[in-house]
Amino acid sequence: MQKILRRVATAERVAAKRQKAKDLRIFKKEKKESLNDHKSQMQMVRSELVAAKNSIRDNWNLGPLAPRKDVGEWAESEGAVVHEARYGTGYRRVSLAMRNRRCAWAGGAYNLNLAVGDRVVLMEGPDEGRIGQIGRINEEKAEVQVNGLNKANIRLQQEIRGQTDAPALNTELPIPISAIRLVHPIKDTQTGVTRDVIINQLVHADFIHDRVTGKKQWSRVVPGLNVSIPWPKEAEEELKDYASDTLRIDVEERTFTPTLLHPPMPESVLDELRNKYSRFRTRHDPEYIERLEAEEQAKKDRQKLMNSMRTPLQELHRAERENKKKKGKPRLTQEMLEKIGEVMAKNLERTRNAGVALPEAPSSSSAPTTSSEIAVPPPPPETTTEETPPPPSS
Incomplete structure (x- = not known):
């Protein structure tokens, strides 16, 4: 062991x-x-x-004499132009330690205390000090995009832009979470004035983890002030009508009325709910029944063809079986029964004589006996049905 x-x-x-x-x-x-x-x-x-x-x-x-900017490769584009390889890439792989460092003020990378729609202020870059709203969060790289801020011209390849499109697209670049801070209006307890405050630290509170669904819920609190920052409300999805949409009036229109003479739903719906050729269905299409009958007939024809192709030995055996069937079961005549009775009587007599002539096995202690000394037991007395008279009385 x-x-x-x-x-x-x-x-x-x-x-x-x-x-x-x-x-x-x-x-x-x-x-x-x-x-x-x-x-x-x-x-x-x-x-x-x-x-x-x-x-x-x-x-x-x-x-x-300076070259014109409205013609050439960067026509109709202003400012610096960033290569498309730099847009949204950053480091190829951001380690967990780096993500935690970037999200240290917001509660860490695992459970980030930021959401789309939060108002934040930029602490770095050309837009330092400006406030914007978070448009997208990349948790894998701990980066966010702020609507309208940290914008740059991204070069567009000629293959992906139209003939009338500019060679560069002005859009927001991602910025690390460490370069932003949350902005939220907080009421001053002394003056009673509500104003925007830059929040430099957020912690978790009232953490709930549902193990069945895997969902997590918690509150974000400013340490020291014990002020809970509410989560931004999710914007309702705007639904648009398209030409291919099904109208409500078409959905509510009654197009089928079940009766006792018809199935409870149209046959087309039955085909969708159950296989059209299922063997559990009680109603099938005529073409499907014809196909099954044709397959069954083909099997019978094949079996018939196989039976017709036999070897000479198989033909001989088949002829013998047919002859036996024609003869039927054998019947015993009166002469056969008498002959069988005679043979059985002779066999019984031979068996009895052999049992009388053969001596018993000699024992080791007694002397051998001869056949003349063997006592044959007398036959049992014959019993009669006549009643014996009672003895005379004295």
């Missing part, structure tokens, strides 16, 4: 060592890809920055 336990422990250590080496290789590969991606993005940033500086210098130095 100890030997088995040692082998199991050794196998577990080897498996753990292999898994650790595999995880290390995957980590190194992802880290290398992330570093290469980051390096390429930094090179793009430097080249774009150099291009922007050269454009400003040309406009300042050349004046009227």
Whole structure:
């Protein structure tokens, strides 16, 4: 038993060592890809920055001789143009530690105390100090997009833009959660004035985890003030009518009335609810019945063809069986019965004579006996039905 336990422990250590080496290789590969991606993005940033500086210098130095911006590759686009490879990518892989650092003020990366619709203020970038509303949250990279802020021109490839579209699209760039702070109106207890306050820390409260559905609920509270910040209300989805939509009047219109002479629903609905060719159905289409009859007839024809193809030996056996069937069961005549009776009587007599002539097995203690000394038991007396007279009385 100890030997088995040692082998199991050794196998577990080897498996753990292999898994650790595999995880290390995957980590190194992802880290290398992330570093290469980051390096390429930094090179793009430097080249774009150099291009922007050269454009400003040309406009300042050349004046009227500066190249026109309304023609060429970046026509009808203003400001710096960002390469599409940089949009929404950032690092290829954001570790859990980095996400937790970015979301430290908002309760951590696991249960983020931010939602779409929250009002936030930017703490970094060209729009520092401006307030906007969160439009999208990327939890995998701990980034958000703020509507109308942190915008830049994204270059559009010629394959994906129309003939009349501009070569660059002005849109919001994602920004890390660490570069924003929540803004919420709070009433001052001393002055009674309600004003927007920048909230630098949020914690969880009243955490509820439903293990059946997997849903989580909690409240976000400002530590120190014990002020609960309500979650933003979800905007109702705006439903639009399309030409292919089914009208309510068509849905409520009665198009079928069940009677005792018809099934409780149209046959087309029965075909949808149950297989059209199911063997459990009691009503089938004529073509389906004809197909089944044709298949059954084909089976019979095939069996008939197989029966017609026999070997000579099979033909002989078949002829013998047919002859036996024609003869029928054999019947015993009176002469046969008398002959059978004679044979049975002879066999019985021979058996009795053999039983009288053969002596019993001699025992070891007694002397052997001869056949003349064997006593034959007398036959039982014949019983009569006549009554014996009673003895005379004295």
